[in-house]
Amino acid sequence: MTLQQRKFVEVPTDWPLIGCIAFGVIDRGTNLIQVRPSSSCPLSCIFCSTDAGPSSRNRQAEYVVDLDHIVEWFKIVAKIKRSKSLEAHIDTVGDPLTYPKIVDLVHRLSEIPRVSVISLQTHGSLLSYKVISNLEAAGLSRINLSIDALDPQLAKRLAGTQNYDLEHVLKMAEAISNSRIDLLIAPVWVPGLNDQEIPKIIKLALSIGAGKRWPPLGIQKYVVHRYGRKPKGVKPMTWYKFYKELRMLEERFKVRLVLKPDDFGIVKDAKMPLRFRKGEKVRVRVVGVGWLRGEKLAVDLRRERMVTLVNASHAEVGSTVSARILACKDNIYVAEPL
Ligand code: SF4
Missing domain, CATH: 3.20.20.70 (Aldolase class I)
Known part of the structure; x- marks a missing residue:
């Protein structure tokens, strides 16, 4: 693009x-x-x-x-x-x-x-x-x-x-x-x-x-x-x-x-807790255009984490959707609308 x-x-x-x-x-x-x-x-x-x-x-x-x-x-x-x-x-x-x-x-x-x-x-x-x-x-x-x-x-x-x-x-x-x-x-x-x-x-x-x-x-x-x-x-x-x-x-x-x-001088340290696990079903609000083609950005309903929705061209900004978490490593969340 x-x-x-x-x-x-x-x-x-x-x-x-x-x-x-x-x-x-x-x-x-x-x-x-x-x-x-x-x-x-x-x-x-x-x-x-x-x-x-x-x-x-x-x-x-x-x-x-x-x-x-x-x-x-x-x-x-x-x-x-x-x-x-x-x-x-x-x-x-x-x-x-x-x-x-x-x-x-x-x-x-x-x-x-x-x-x-x-x-x-x-x-x-x-x-x-x-x-x-x-x-x-x-x-x-x-x-x-x-x-x-x-x-x-x-x-x-x-x-x-x-x-x-x-x-x-x-x-x-x-x-x-x-x-x-x-x-x-x-x-x-x-x-x-x-x-x-x-x-x-x-x-x-x-x-x-x-x-x-x-x-x-x-x-x-x-x-x-x-x-x-x-x-x-x-x-x-x-x-x-x-x-x-x-x-x-x-x-x-x-x-x-x-x-x-x-x-x-990099050492292991405490880590921000994960909010969601892989495979978990979550409700999120779609808030904007995603970074890559076909993606949307969403926020969980407690407003604690951003979630990238893939295969989400049809998810409307402003709507609340259910999605399945596909990846959660290091608190970086990728999910797909259900
Ligand atoms: S992010 Fe770095 S590697 Fe990528 S195009 Fe820009 S300067 Fe090059």
Whole structure:
């Protein structure tokens, strides 16, 4: 669905912000809480696991969440955690820098007791010197910056748009490295496409001083996702081969590339209780258009969780329907109307 055909939804403040993968807060039972204030992206990476950006075929809506609303739900989740130190990780199904109040969001998160790390994941196109300095002043701890190639033409091809400006992103990488924000360079390794680039990216990360407090690199494996984009002819590496390759690169560059949660101070912690179980029949109110084709968004009658209804083109917004829960992992609910 083209960008023009997509619906742009300002999430109403009476929608709960737990339950939908596309926006809100996600708790996977550790001291890291994912924060998703917007869903849009300016790029259309050909390997994108969330089919983001202007070239998306499956998305029918993009979302943006009110600042107070998302901070309030973050605090609800933070309250149940037992760890002394929490990480707010702004990741999103697009690029978090599309959120107009990203600097205020970082600042507000930094004021919450026990939040000692605020990190953000981006491909960097929307960064500028001013944005970096504002994020630094707001208290951002780390930027996980994805750079997938150092060849400008290949970088454009991987980003799925001729608008991708590698030179700009490289300047921004240096600017981050020279700020108080730590830099972690996080390329996605797409076998057959950017194999030659990975060693170059490792050298770059080391030469510009990435990884002052955390590891300098977080190389990501290309993984096929049901609704993600699949570049033609690309066969994903097995996890075995991926880690073997990383270990060889570790030897060659004398840098740690096989990372564990522990490297980021991530530990298991209390988890928000599930409201529904798989197979359970629930009554929900249909409240809006869903993220992907054929989906609607719904809220349970106690207004505690968002529920994504699949195969729900005919469910009318405003109606109350019965639905069967198909998935409930990490409080992300998918259901089908009965
Ligand atoms: S991989 Fe990231 S930057 Fe690229 S299209 Fe997907 S969300 Fe956007």
